[in-house]
Amino acid sequence: MNKLPGPPEPATGGSGDDALDRAFAALADPVRRRIIARLSTGPATVNELAAPFDISKQAVSKHIQVLEHAGLVTRTREAQRRPVHLNPGALESLTAWIDTYRLDHERRFRRLDALLDTMGDTDQ
Template sequence: MTDDDQLDRAFLALADPVRRAIVARLSRGPATVNELAERFPITKQAVSRHVGVLEAAGLVSRTREAQRRPAHLEPAALEAMTAWIDRYRLRHEERFRALDEVLDELREDVPSSRPTPSQEQSP
């Protein structure tokens, strides 16, 4: 799977509000499906499917601790998404800075239409 495919899966996985809430919860620490399901008005099986989608997207992993199978957030996947977003954000910020410079130059070239204080005090 290419990096682009992985990013596609991750963004698609986060398009769902339940999965975003699961990621937010896992950002505070690992949790089992039962623990995650307590927050949502859906079945444990539905929560398990959502965790499976997040796992397939590389955003979550699961480990086995005796009878428990806690889900863990995978920070590297989130960092890859952030890096992708930042690359475009920085590009646009550079364009806005360049536009600001052009606008500042135009403002300097246009004479002010406001009267000066000495012009305001006419007899």
């Protein structure tokens, strides 16, 4: 497998490639993306997270386990409650990894724009 050059390691632990693979695989599922979106507004219990879905609480719990394994969410214990929390550091690491490549492409497009501008100046 080809390794991509030098992106920052995510805060999810493990090797950078493994952590990225787990995080992006977890986010590939639309239910898990909706769970992440809901958790961006604040912690929630499994029951609260399961409410908008037409799937069992057990299925939602499995989705949460995948997100936990990817380091995207954590659980705490508050008396009888076990709220799920978003791990913003993991999302920031994913964003930083993506930005590495986005910024590189933006630089290339700016250079191409500058080249096209100079070519346009010579046509007049």
